[in-house]
Amino acid sequence: MAIDVRQAIVGLTSTVVGGQKQVRFATRVALTRTAKRAELAEVREMRDVFRNPTPFTLSSTFTRPATTTRLEAEVKLKDDSTKAVPASKFLAAQVSGGQRKLKRFEVALTAAGVMPVGYRAVPGQGAKVDNYGNMSRGQIVQILAFFRAFPEMGYKANMTDKGKARLARGSKRVQGFVYFVGTPGDRLPFGVYQRINFNGGTAIKPVLLFVRSALYQPIFDFKYVVEQTVKTDFDGEFTRAFREAQETAR
Numbered sequence: 625m626a627i628d629v630r631q632a633i634v635g636l637t638s639t640v641v642g643g644q645k646q647v648r649f650a651t652r653v654a655l656t657r658t659a660k661r662a663e664l665a666e667v668r669e670m671r672d673v674f675r676n677p678t679p680f681t682l683s684s685t686f687t688r689p690a691t692t693t694r695l696e697a698e699v700k701l702k703d704d705s706t707k708a709v710p711a712s713k714f715l716a717a718q719v720s721g722g723q724r725k726l727k728r729f730e731v732a733l734t735a736a737g738v739m740p741v742g743y744r745a746v747p748g749q750g751a752k753v754d755n756y757g758n759m760s761r762g763q764i765v766q767i768l769a770f771f772r773a774f775p776e777m778g779y780k781a782n783m784t785d786k787g788k789a790r791l792a793r794g795s796k797r798v799q800g801f802v803y804f805v806g807t808p809g810d811r812l813p814f815g816v817y818q819r820i821n822f823n824g825g826t827a828i829k830p831v832l833l834f835v836r837s838a839l840y841q842p843i844f845d846f847k848y849v850v851e852q853t854v855k856t857d858f859d860g861e862f863t864r865a866f867r868e869a870q871e872t873a874r
Contacts, residue, residue, distance in 0.1 A: 748830030
């Protein structure tokens with residue numbers, strides 16, 4: 625998305641006295657300042673439209689400032705991440721609508737044949753979740769290990785038969801359990817369940833539920849937020865920057 629401010633600059637400079645150097649300086653500074661204002665506005669918008677967004681989500685924007693040779697500033701969603709799915713992917717459905725991208729653990733579960741193609745995984749009642757409603761990474765890793773869903777052949781995190789047996793036995797402090805996939809009793813939802821072992825029997829609880837992928841309606845209007853910020857703030861930022869350029873002109 626691009627927002628052209630050239631006509632606004634023509635209007636703002638039509639009655640002022642100043643050289644091209646001052647105009648270019650003011651343009652560069654105003655573009656960058658406005659972009660930073662837009663970035664802050666995007667964060668406020670996320671707080672409004674998302675329920676209890678995580679710090680990772682709220683820090684998912686960045687500003688690329690204008691330069692002397694490139695009179696263009698950008699406000700973007702980060703498109704790289706070393707430890708998680710980048711914002712440009714996990715927020716895509718909220719910005720543009722459509723299907724939510726598969727998370728990395730969902731890709732692994734699908735590749736291992738645990739979750740069918742075309743499904744997504746959502747936390748079940750027995751899932752361990754944090755204050756933001758996200759499933760515990762430790763539990764996700766344990767499920768992937770149990771079903772040997774880590775893609776690397778022989779990867780040490782993939783659980784061996786002995787490891788599964790230890791998990792089933794439990795310990796003095798932790799009850800034994802195993803994971804299984806299915807629709808228990810042909811009446812409970814399809815997903816990954818935990819079967820917990822007691823002295824008098826067993827109990828089950830859903831940890832991950834498999835749901836068919838659904839189309840998301842866009843709720844985070846990234847473009848509109850930028851447009852409104854440019855509309856309300858650019859003229860003032862340019863005027864201020866142009867005045868600074870004139871005051872420091874040699």
